[in-house]
Amino acid sequence: MISTDQLDVRVAALESLLAQHQEWLETINDLRYAPVEGQDLVLTLRHVAVETARVLKAPAALAVLDQRGLPISAAWGPLPPTTAELARFSVGPGDLSVGVREGGGMMVALGLVVEGDRATVALVDDDGTVAPRARALALPIARQAGSVLQAAWRNAESVKQALIQNEYELAAKVQSRLLAGRPVPTLEGLDIYAESRPALLVGGDFFNFAGGKGRPTFFAVGDVSGKGLPAAILVTMTLASLYSKAEFLPHPTPETILARVNEDLYPNFTDVGMFATMLVGMFNPAEQTISYANGGHSPVIHKPKGQPSRFIEADGTALGVLTESFAADRTARLGPHDLFVVASDGLVEQRNPAGEMFGYDALLAIINENASMGAEGLAIQIFERVSKFAGNAPQDDDQTLLVLRGAATPEELARLQIPAQLDAMDRIAPHVDDAIRRHAARPILSAVERYTIELAIHEACVNIVRHGYQGGQGVIEMVISGSSDELIIDIYDDGPSFDPTAAPFPDLNEPQVHGYGVFIIRELMDSVTYQPGPTRNRLRLIKKVAE
Amino acid sequence: MIETIVVTGRFDVNNRMDVKERIDQALEAGADSLIIDLKGVDFMDSAAMAILVGALTACRRAGGQASLVLPEREEARRVLSLTRFDKVFPLVEG
Secondary structure (H helix, E strand, C coil), rough: CHHHHHHHHHHHHHCCCCHHHHHHHHHHHHHHHCCCCCHHHHHHHHHHHHHHHHHHCCCCEEEEHHHHHHHHEECCCCCCCCCHEEEEECCCCCCEEECCCCCCCEEEEEEEEECCCEEEEEEEECCCCHHHHHEEEEEEEHHHHHHHHHHHHHHHHHHHHHHHHHHHHHHHHHHHHHHHCCCCCCCCEEEEEEEEECCCCCCCEEEEEEECCCCCEEEEEEECCCCCHHHHHHHHHHHHHHHHHHHCCCCCCHHHHHHHHHHEEEEEEHHHHCCCEEEEEEEEECCEEEEEEECCCCHHHHHEECCCCCCCCCCCCCCCCCCCCCCEEEEEECCCCCEEEECCCCHHCCCCCCCCCCCCCHHHHHHHCCCCHHHHHHHHHHHHHHHHHHCCCCCCCEEEEEEEEEECEEEEEEEEEEEEEEHHHHHHHHHHHHHHHHHCCCCCCCCHHHHHHHHHHEEEEEEEHHHHCCCCCCCEEEEECCCCCCCEEEEEECCCCHHHHHCCCCCCCCCCCCCHHHHHHHCCCCCCEECCCCEEEEEHHHHHHHE | EEEEEEEEEEEECHHHHHHHHHHHHHHHHCEEEEEEEEEEEEEHHHHHHHHHHHHHHHHHHHCCCCEEECCHHHHHHHHHHHHCCHCCCCCCCC
16 A cells, blocks of 8 residues: 555656656757758757757767768867767667776767768766666667758768769860860861760860961870879870970970970879870971871871871880880871871770670771761761761760871962953853863862852952942952862952951841842852952852862 | 743843843833743842842732742752742742
């Protein structure tokens, strides 16, 4: 039989326990509703430390998230436990451990429940009252605090991932500007085309042109080992070194440029255990040859006109392999219709779904078959054949092509002068016919092509009479030259300049009275360039012709 | 009333005003639609096209239409297809 006093004591004890549990429940609720959206991970850890200490009535606390070996922590209160002290404990999720601190006094370590990582809260327990409370509430706290931390950690991870993705996209933009931003130079006597197709967003292949502006123009093609961001960074360094050597060396040659770039970059490359193949070359228009130095790059193909294509072996090592570069200056013929092709191994090593490689012989065959095409036409053929071969197999490596083709030199075929009058326009046709007949390379010109040339010249001259001389007196001189590649018509006048290439296109949906003349010229000719001059203006029309 | 204007040989900056005069005369005589027969034309330039556009506008204003007979020679048709005149003008068999 229980006395009233005993019941009163029990009721009081239950009431106090209820009140305490209520407080605990409220606190646990607090932990759960902690703001997570956009909250810093360290702030969340501090929040966990503060709240856990409050519930368990501890004077100080430390919360640590292991982050797969890169721990971050936050502490609260006077003389909180240190990460070093906590390191002596090993508590699993939901577990509790008690120990002595370094300077005396006790501490309690509670393992939180966090998926994919470890998190712990350590509490100072000088009077020994924290441990029993912690034991009673270990599991709910471990879960609630754990889930708050988990959400904040996941959020931080996805922000980090987005930042990395941004970095990649930025690097890709920078790289594509570097590769595409330097325009392929126009060199007299040379038909050039260059294109690079990276496998990932950024890559290790590169091609570039350096020098110019009164200095010789160098081209370079290369391949930094590896892919992705690390390779792309080394590409940038290599190009920077290349530009400075091409621009500032007193007497640059491909051999010296390659050697100096290797000197520059050797420490950086060996630091990260990478290397870069590189071929540097330049065109000698007077001799119609290419000088080049090849540091380990392949495949490089030379095809003189009328002869089969053959590979050119590298005679030096890649950059970053040896302290000295041994690639020497070599020469290859590049007269009219000779070809020099520098590719990257991403093309010949491209696999199809059956696992077979495209192969070196196949590349030689394509070049042999399409040697009569211009540089761009040949490059496009090669890319397309490799792509067709690959089918739906992924592109494993960067693919780069630099095609150099010797252009034919034009000879003068016809020259005439007519007064700048509209009724003199019909004198043009006989000279166009004469030029075509005298053309030694005798390209095949259809009646339509002959007509379009005559019409383009006619329109150009009418414009000069109307807008140039504006009815005043004047003379128009015309020179027609031709090579086996093209017909060049130069029209000279010494009236005020009028640039037909600057006129806007007419709207073809609305027939109008003016504006077709210039449109016709630009549509019928392959190239139209205007050069105003102090003594006379030159309008150059170029029509490509089949051989 | 439909009137036919036949042009042969060169139709360019040097004789376009003659062609224009014939067009104007036909319209003044009461024609509201024109057939411009270019079958025998062997050379056309942008000045000739300007005349064609003028004819089209004038006929539309008169409530009619201007149609073309395309040149027989492929070269001469080139200019008309380049500027899409062969789509803008209704075409008639010669």
